[in-house]
Amino acid sequence: MVTTLKPQLGANPERARSHNKQLVLRAIRHVGTAGRAEIARASGLSTQAVSNIISDLLREGLLVEQGVRSAGRGLPVQQYAIKPDGGYAFGVEVRPTAVFIALVDLVGTPLLTQRTPLVDAQKATILDTVSAQLDDALSKTHVPKALLMGAGIVMPGPFGDTGLTGADSELPGWNTGDPAESFANELDLPVFVENDANAAAMAERMNGVARGLDDFAYLYFGQGLGLGLVQNGQAVQGAFGNAGEIGHITVIVQDRPVELETATSRLSVQAYLAGQGVTVTDMDDLNSLYSSANRHLLVWLDQAAQALSSALSIIENLFDPQTVILGGAMPDDLLDHIIAHTVLPERSVANRPDRTHPRLMRGTSGRMTATLGAAALVLHQAFTPTIAEAR
Amino acid sequence: MVTTLKPQLGANPERARSHNKQLVLRAIRHVGTAGRAEIARASGLSTQAVSNIISDLLREGLLVEQGVRSAGRGLPVQQYAIKPDGGYAFGVEVRPTAVFIALVDLVGTPLLTQRTPLVDAQKATILDTVSAQLDDALSKTHVPKALLMGAGIVMPGPFGDTGLTGADSELPGWNTGDPAESFANELDLPVFVENDANAAAMAERMNGVARGLDDFAYLYFGQGLGLGLVQNGQAVQGAFGNAGEIGHITVIVQDRPVELETATSRLSVQAYLAGQGVTVTDMDDLNSLYSSANRHLLVWLDQAAQALSSALSIIENLFDPQTVILGGAMPDDLLDHIIAHTVLPERSVANRPDRTHPRLMRGTSGRMTATLGAAALVLHQAFTPTIAEAR
DNA sequence: GCGTTAACTCAACTTTCTTGAGTGTTCAAG
DNA sequence: CTTGAACACTCAAGAAAGTTGAGTTAACGC
Structure with missing residues (x-):
């Protein structure tokens, strides 16, 4: 019974900055639009640090200036908001007879959703279909692939060989190997795999009734x-x-x-x-x-x-x-x-x-709940500070 | 339906160091005894950084040198282990008729456990009893209070006014106010409150069959x-x-x-x-x-x-x-x-x-399972890297 | 023996955060 | 209307903690 320690990373300047960036994005997302001082108070960072981070995020195109707001005394607040076209997420739902996809922007607005029937449910067929659907979605929406932050995949569980194996909802060929790795190789993107219920939950948390x-x-x-x-x-x-x-x-x-x-x-x-x-x-x-x-x-x-x-x-x-x-x-x-x-x-x-x-x-x-949830997995990751989690 | 964002802190050098210290302690604890290079590989930090951190931890008395091990070629590894008397944890289990306490060292070995009957189950009585028991435990074991890292408290739930309120296992007077705060004020220590089952689980994870x-x-x-x-x-x-x-x-x-x-x-x-x-x-x-x-x-x-x-x-x-x-x-x-x-x-x-x-x-x-679990809550915290969690 | 391997140290450098002084805008009191 | 307090933000200097690369030491194996 040897147990391996879950890999966790130490903090260094680079990882700290990445953590802080996500923290700032998350804080802005939560209130919609925010100023530097406000974020500094929420995050325990100095105003100066937040200032530097925001200028980084502006340069990267993840934030936009959102006018000034004068609230009481003092210098009016320069506000910032998430830039919707600063990044995109690809959501995929794999079912035994069809593949559903969605392309959403950084604030979660769907640009395109579609359904493609599967000729069979073999692993290779599914990977090929999803890959083709990604290309199709990118070309239809004119979204450059460089702005794609990742792909969320929803697949019917259970994963691996369990006491529930044999249920009719399953896909052949996925019980061996890591599905996330297969998709990551095929799509050349960071991939997050979840079951339909968890994905739907995350969608609700990002943009639905469970916001916050x-x-x-x-x-x-x-x-x-x-x-x-x-x-x-x-x-x-x-x-x-x-x-x-x-x-x-x-x-x-x-x-x-x-x-x-x-x-x-x-x-x-x-x-x-x-x-x-x-x-x-x-x-x-x-x-x-x-x-x-x-x-x-x-x-x-x-x-x-x-x-x-x-x-x-x-x-x-x-x-x-x-x-x-x-x-x-x-x-x-x-x-x-x-x-x-x-x-x-x-x-x-x-x-x-x-x-x-x-x-x-x-x-x-509706039919697209889980598919949009798949895309929400990517957004969730983009707005969640994680200094320590190794991937 | 306003939801407040869970407070999370940004990374700065000080918090990064604290995070890394806990990471190093955790890595050493997991294998019992480890060298710098090994820890560096596990944590994604440079050997030099680990070296600096370890010399800090040695100075703080949380680690001891543990001889050298020559494994294969190269310079033999200077090994380090957790110093058992580098810190202590106080565990408390509050039941309606008695209070159980335990004082354990940094590796989880109990130095003292005892049971004190309660004359009544009023909040003030319990706080007084626990406080007296802490002093008693410290003086019997000659542990300086400065080395106490915190107190874990196990109380019968449920907390707050719920549909299960009225069950006979409850304590009067705890439904209002935060129990953790009451104990923290009384004992002047960091306090962690849990129910018996979670505490027992953490004990099992720290030193029992669920290690790792x-x-x-x-x-x-x-x-x-x-x-x-x-x-x-x-x-x-x-x-x-x-x-x-x-x-x-x-x-x-x-x-x-x-x-x-x-x-x-x-x-x-x-x-x-x-x-x-x-x-x-x-x-x-x-x-x-x-x-x-x-x-x-x-x-x-x-x-x-x-x-x-x-x-x-x-x-x-x-x-x-x-x-x-x-x-x-x-x-x-x-x-x-x-x-x-x-x-x-x-x-x-x-x-x-x-x-x-x-x-x-x-x-x-046995009777002390939850009490030792209470102490384990403190140890768990000491060995868990948390850069972001505000307290 | 001697070269290879590996852990560790030293010193210089880099990144990022903090601090404190300074600037500009707004509101409120006199 | 003036003046001062409040507040957001910037600038420049300083501090903390990490990384890098060169050097040192000890053990192994040919």
């Missing part, structure tokens, strides 16, 4: 159900990258134990409705069933809300999050309905009067 | 059952400090849903045996019942193992830990029995062939 939150959970409706966890501002990956496999735990619905995923997921609603003679193939079908108040759908929603209540109890008591977000490939109306009908457990550490956020919120929904 | 692990879980048998979580080398506290309240989640035992804590905890075994006409008051009673193969105890152990199996499934699938440790105020033999009879869930991300540690292990047991 450091501890929250995200229940992602995909094929199955995934749990994204953010602790201390970082996505929780677990020792082998497979944290958040909440779909297979047992919950109580109508006094009977069931696997959570069989009660609440896209497959689950399809299967249930099929059993009642109703066929749904996409989100639009679900939407129209819901607007016509389909009886079977309402029954399913009711039991999904019950299952969710149990899941919520587990998540809240184990993580004590600021909030739990519900989102993913499920229509807004259905998510809202589920949220409205979910009983918030009384006996929970989250049941406290001094909350700033609701216990359960709806996040971004 | 960065991602694992610890199921702590106390009054109830607590979950300690270590993610990325840090204890998971949750947004309000109440993560790990696993006792109140529902699991399936003999096809019936029960609260986990009613199936596996010290109170649970006492209550069950009392129902069978068997009275147990302490761990010795349990031990003798077990060695006489008491039928009722064996039945209880069997259902505790069942409950644990469900809990394990949840923990493994949500966290994907390197291992799950069982420990706390329960005799070794009983823990071993439970571990031997727990079915490891098949459908789990933790069920993988390339594991380095068993899925379920026994940690330190």
